[in-house]
Amino acid sequence: MEGTGGYLALVVVGVAITVVVGQILLRTGQPFLEDVFQNTETSHSINRLLVVLFHLLTLGVLGMISVIDIDSITGVQQIVFKIGAVLLIVGIAYGVSMLVLLRIRERRRQQKVSADIDRSIAEQRRGVGRFRRGANTDSEGRTPADQPED
Helix, strand or coil: CCHHHHHHHHHHHHHHHHHHHHHHHHHHHHHHHHHHHCCHHHHHHHHHHHHHHHHHHHHHHHHHHHCCCCCCCCCHHHHHHHHHHHHHHHHHHHHHHHHHHHHHHHHHHHHHHHHHHHHHHHHHHHCCCCCCCCCCCCCCCCCCCCCCCC
16 A cells, blocks of 8 residues: 555545444434334344444454555555455445344244234134124024024
């Protein structure tokens, strides 16, 4: 890399991208996490933890990549390459975390549907919402079809 100037340029640009993307994740991730966890406090806490994790991972990767020297490219190309590598690694990590959260959300939805079906079956077995045998009889135990016509 072209000395201290190139190194500082990479760090400043990397930190700026990290902060901006972290704020976007913080603001836009909240509704999704509320849908996943069905609890505002839990989703808010997890959102903050995920953003902190994002910042730590991104800055850690940025720090490691910033000290690697690539002989085949120099100057601005090397800075662009390193920023691209940071973004690619962070994007992959973000995609994996989204897949995990999507699976959690889908599992919770399946559990809710299963519980609704179980409740519906239990209600049907108890006779809730159905006609019960013998419920439509007169004082002598006859149904309307068994009663003599006038």
